[in-house]
Amino acid sequence: MVIATAPALIYGAECWSVAALRTRAQHRADFLTAQGLRAGQVVLAPDAPAFDLILLQHALATLGAALLxxxxxxxxxxxxxxxATTGAEWRWFPESNQLVETGCNTVLATKTALALLINTSGSSGTPKVVMLTRDNLLASAQAANARLGLQxxxxxxxxxxxxxxxxxxxSYRTALAGATLLLHDGFDAAKVLADLQRQPVTHLSVVPPMLARLLDLDPMPPPALRVLLVGGQAxxxxxxxxxxxxGWPVYLSYGMTETASQIAVRNPPRPPFSKGGSKKSPPLEKGGWGDLSxxxxxxxxxxxxxxxxxxxAQRLRIRGAMVMAGYATPQRQPGIGLVNGxxxxADLGCLNAEGQLHLHGRADDVCVIGGNNVSLARVETVIxxxxxxxxxxxxxxxxxIWGHQLIAVYRGESDAAAVQRWCQTQLSGAEQPRQVLRMxxxxxxxxxxxxxxxxxAIVHRLLRDLTRRS
Known part of the structure; x- marks a missing residue:
C-alpha cells in the first residue's frame, strides 16, 4: 500500500511526499488542460531538469496523454x-512553463491508449520511436518489482x-511500489557514490561503462544496496x-525499449573461495559462473x-503484455514492427530445459574476415x-582484401604492445585486431x-595520423 506521507521523490536538497507530488502533478495537469491538451495527444519534453520531466510524466498520466x-x-x-515521425501535437518548455503546439493536427489511425513514446538508444543503428501503452508499462513495472524485490x-x-x-x-516502478525515487540529472560517478554512501539506497541501475567508473573510484559496495541492476549491453x-x-549485489538484466525495459534477469553467485580463503579468478569458459549467456x-x-x-541459437521472438504497441508513425498506427503480437x-538465443534464456550475441554482431565468421562479442570479451x-x-x-579489419580501442594501465600479445595468444588469426589503440x-x-x-570516427582519425607519421 502506498502511504501518502511517505517520501516519493528526492531531488537535490528537496524531498516530496506522495501527497505533495500528487498535488504538484495535478496542478501541472490542470495547467496543461487549460492550454488545450487533450487525452490521446503527445507532448515532447526535454529530459532535463529531471524533476520537471518526472512531474510532467505524472501529470500526463492523470490526463491520459503521452510523454515523448x-x-x-x-x-x-x-x-x-x-x-514528423510521431505526429506529436505539443512541445513543453520547462524553462518558461510553456506548452506550445507543434503544428501537427494528427488524425490517429486508431485510438490506442499510449502513455510513453521513446527513442531506442541508437547505439548500433538508426533510432526508432517505440510506442508504449499504460498496460505495457504497468506489466513491466509489476514484473520488475516482483523480480527485484522493490517495495x-x-x-x-x-x-x-x-x-x-x-x-x-x-519512475514507474517506484511509483507503483510506493518506493522513493532518488533522482539525478544524469550520471556523475562521484555524485552517485556520494549518495550511495549517505542515502539508504537499495536499488541502482547502471550500464557496464558506468559500473567500471564507480569501481575505479571506490570498489567497496554501498551499505544499504540490495540490487545493482546492470543492463543495456553485455x-x-x-x-x-x-x-x-x-561484494556488489549484481543483477544482470536483459531487455529493450520495445519490451518496456527488462524481461529477464540473472543474479550471478559470488565467486568461489579457495581453502585458504582467497577468492579464485572466475572461469571464462562456457558454463562457468562468469559465463554471461x-x-x-x-x-x-x-x-x-x-x-x-x-x-x-536463433533470433529471439518475444510476446507479452509489456511488448510495445508498435513503432511510431505520424498517425501512431499500432502494430508496426510486430507480427501477430x-x-x-536482433539477439540470438535459446532456451534450456528449465526455460531459462541463454544469449549468444546479436545477429548483426558477426563480420566476415578472410572467409571466417568472427563474433565481435567474443573478441571484446577476450580483450x-x-x-x-x-x-x-x-x-x-x-x-x-580481407573484407573487414578489427581495431581494438581500450582504456587501462597495460600498454598496447602487451594487449596485442594477449590477443595473439587468446584469439585466432581472423579474430586478432589489426591495431590496438589506447585511449x-x-x-x-x-x-x-x-x-x-x-x-x-576517432579510429579513422588516429589511423590517418599514424600513417602520416610513418
Missing part, C-alpha cells in the same frame, strides 16, 4: 524529426538519462568479476520463441579479460552505452 522525452541538448533538426520503504537511485527506457522506467567477465569479488530467468508473462539449447529481436585492461571496444573497418576515455552515448559511431 528527448535529450535536452537535441538539435532543432532532431526535434523536428521526432515531431514501500525502498529507495532507487536513478542516474540513467530519462530519455531512454532504462531511466524513465524506474558486461565483460572481467568487469563482472571485479564487482562480484568486491547462462541462467537468465524470464519475467512473469513473457513468452519467448527460441530453439532448445541443443540446437544453434510477436516482436523479433576485456586481458591484464591491465579496464574496458575495451572493437571497431570494424572495411578492408579491400584515456571511451566516449559514451547519453544512454551510457559506448558511442560506436564516434569511436569509429
Amino acid at each position: 522525452p528527448y535529450r535536452a541538448n537535441a538539435t532543432p533538426a532532431q526535434i523536428a524529426q521526432l515531431v 514501500a520503504g525502498d529507495c532507487w537511485l536513478a542516474c540513467l538519462r530519462l530519455c531512454h527506457i532504462g531511466g524513465i522506467s524506474i 558486461i565483460s567477465p572481467a568487469l563482472l568479476q571485479r564487482a562480484l569479488v568486491a 547462462t541462467g537468465l530467468k524470464l519475467s512473469a508473462g513473457v513468452e519467448v520463441q527460441a530453439p532448445d539449447c541443443i540446437a544453434p 510477436w516482436f523479433e529481436t 576485456n579479460a586481458a591484464p591491465g585492461v579496464a574496458e575495451a571496444v572493437i571497431v570494424v573497418l572495411d578492408d579491400s 584515456r576515455r571511451l566516449p559514451l552515448l547519453a544512454s551510457g552505452k559506448y558511442d560506436r559511431q564516434r569511436l569509429t
Whole structure:
C-alpha cells in the first residue's frame, strides 16, 4: 500500500511526499488542460531538469496523454524529426512553463491508449520511436518489482538519462511500489557514490561503462544496496568479476525499449573461495559462473520463441503484455514492427530445459574476415579479460582484401604492445585486431552505452595520423 506521507521523490536538497507530488502533478495537469491538451495527444519534453520531466510524466498520466522525452541538448533538426515521425501535437518548455503546439493536427489511425513514446538508444543503428501503452508499462513495472524485490520503504537511485527506457522506467516502478525515487540529472560517478554512501539506497541501475567508473573510484559496495541492476549491453567477465569479488549485489538484466525495459534477469553467485580463503579468478569458459549467456530467468508473462539449447541459437521472438504497441508513425498506427503480437529481436538465443534464456550475441554482431565468421562479442570479451585492461571496444573497418579489419580501442594501465600479445595468444588469426589503440576515455552515448559511431570516427582519425607519421 502506498502511504501518502511517505517520501516519493528526492531531488537535490528537496524531498516530496506522495501527497505533495500528487498535488504538484495535478496542478501541472490542470495547467496543461487549460492550454488545450487533450487525452490521446503527445507532448515532447526535454529530459532535463529531471524533476520537471518526472512531474510532467505524472501529470500526463492523470490526463491520459503521452510523454515523448528527448535529450535536452537535441538539435532543432532532431526535434523536428521526432515531431514528423510521431505526429506529436505539443512541445513543453520547462524553462518558461510553456506548452506550445507543434503544428501537427494528427488524425490517429486508431485510438490506442499510449502513455510513453521513446527513442531506442541508437547505439548500433538508426533510432526508432517505440510506442508504449499504460498496460505495457504497468506489466513491466509489476514484473520488475516482483523480480527485484522493490517495495514501500525502498529507495532507487536513478542516474540513467530519462530519455531512454532504462531511466524513465524506474519512475514507474517506484511509483507503483510506493518506493522513493532518488533522482539525478544524469550520471556523475562521484555524485552517485556520494549518495550511495549517505542515502539508504537499495536499488541502482547502471550500464557496464558506468559500473567500471564507480569501481575505479571506490570498489567497496554501498551499505544499504540490495540490487545493482546492470543492463543495456553485455558486461565483460572481467568487469563482472571485479564487482562480484568486491561484494556488489549484481543483477544482470536483459531487455529493450520495445519490451518496456527488462524481461529477464540473472543474479550471478559470488565467486568461489579457495581453502585458504582467497577468492579464485572466475572461469571464462562456457558454463562457468562468469559465463554471461547462462541462467537468465524470464519475467512473469513473457513468452519467448527460441530453439532448445541443443540446437544453434536463433533470433529471439518475444510476446507479452509489456511488448510495445508498435513503432511510431505520424498517425501512431499500432502494430508496426510486430507480427501477430510477436516482436523479433536482433539477439540470438535459446532456451534450456528449465526455460531459462541463454544469449549468444546479436545477429548483426558477426563480420566476415578472410572467409571466417568472427563474433565481435567474443573478441571484446577476450580483450576485456586481458591484464591491465579496464574496458575495451572493437571497431570494424572495411578492408579491400580481407573484407573487414578489427581495431581494438581500450582504456587501462597495460600498454598496447602487451594487449596485442594477449590477443595473439587468446584469439585466432581472423579474430586478432589489426591495431590496438589506447585511449584515456571511451566516449559514451547519453544512454551510457559506448558511442560506436564516434569511436569509429576517432579510429579513422588516429589511423590517418599514424600513417602520416610513418
